[in-house]
Amino acid sequence: MSTIKDSKLASVGKDEVNWAQRQMQVLEDIKLDFEKRKPLDGLNIGACMHVTKETANLMLTLQSAGANVALCASNPLSTKDSVAAYLADSGVAVHAIHGVSNEDFFKHLNSVLDTKPDITMDDGADLVSLLHTDRADLPVMGSMEETTTGVIRLKSMEKNNKLRFPVVAVNDSDTKHLFDNRFGTGQSAMDGVVRATDLLIAGLNVVVIGFGDCGKGVAERAYGMGAKVTVVEPNSVRALEALMHGYEVKSSVNAAKIADVIVSVTGNMHALDKQHFDVMKDGVALANAGHFDVEINLKALKEYSSSVERVRDHVDSYKYNDKEILVLAEGRLVNLAAATGHPASVMDMSFANQALAAEWIKDNYKTLEPKVYTLPKEVDLKIAATKLGLMGGELEVLTEEQIKYLDSWEHGTS
């Protein structure tokens, strides 16, 4: 049984999922292989992911491996009801409705856990959290984690000896974070800002808070659209890297003074708070592309604003003293709430990692410890080589002589 908005949306969802699939050939190859081998036959897989057309292709890949799949949303605003309807029609147990209340959101997480999953998959560690609190009675082989924020939570659990089963940090595969976080978040976060506001980015002061993988991508895309980019970053190496890229590097308060648009991607709470609201310009637009809706302190913004009004889809206008502060997508992931998330081509690699991680856990869970693992390097290299070929790139092949030279220590200045 599924909990979805409207089963009649399935045919629209099917077209969307098929459209994404055209760009997901690495995952498609895995699906064809899974169909033959059925490596997950009879296993229950429970996933908490953004319910998008790309995720649908991953769910169908796991299903083709013989798994029974249940899915709930990892964010109430990213669910595409048409995709949920199509997946439900295809035999996946889906518990996701766009814009559900917090209470229903957690009910849906629990519905997935009610299927007693052997393996779980998270985007933000919400299922794993429940599996260590309210549902700690459920046995699982292991889990996979999609995003940086989830991996940070899991590593903290491992450090404090709280983790009770192995987890694969899919985010930490190079073919995930170097591409999905950078190119995926970069493009789709700016897409979300533009769709929500219709602003011309050229000539604006765009401030990017956090210069990690995602922040680098957002800064690059904003710069490419003609923005004057300023970066805020507490890590000195990353801050210097931003400076040498040609961006301004400022403290958060000084950056807030000049910003026309601010995109926060820190994975941290209150990157934007009262001291920043106080100095912002009239009409500034604030967006968050970090995982949770904690980066903009909306509670403080509301408390000190005289009114809040929805002025168009995805844009709330706060009257703050004598100025207007615009908040996009309620401070939730702007790329998923105001746009359609990462392009399928980049999710192809992230989800190829997820699919292979499920099989890796099934094959290895008996010998794994309750720790955070990354997939073996060969998996990364294989996924990258396949994607490179699909995108028309050619890989250089070293000669035996060159391989030997790189392996040796005897050679120096001749």
Ligand SMILES: NC(=O)c1ccc[n+]([C@@H]2O[C@H](COP(=O)([O-])OP(=O)(O)OC[C@H]3O[C@@H](n4cnc5c(N)ncnc54)[C@H](O)[C@@H]3O)[C@@H](O)[C@H]2O)c1
């Ligand atoms: N929008 C999406 O679709 C999407 C995709 C992937 C990851 N994410 C999320 O985006 C966030 C960032 O991910 P990442 O992979 O770039 O992480 P990262 O760890 O590589 O980078 C985060 C950066 O933010 C900096 N930072 C921390 N607190 C800060 C603060 N208060 N002010 C300024 N900078 C601060 C850190 O020093 C670090 O350089 C995470 O929450 C992650 O889960 C979102």
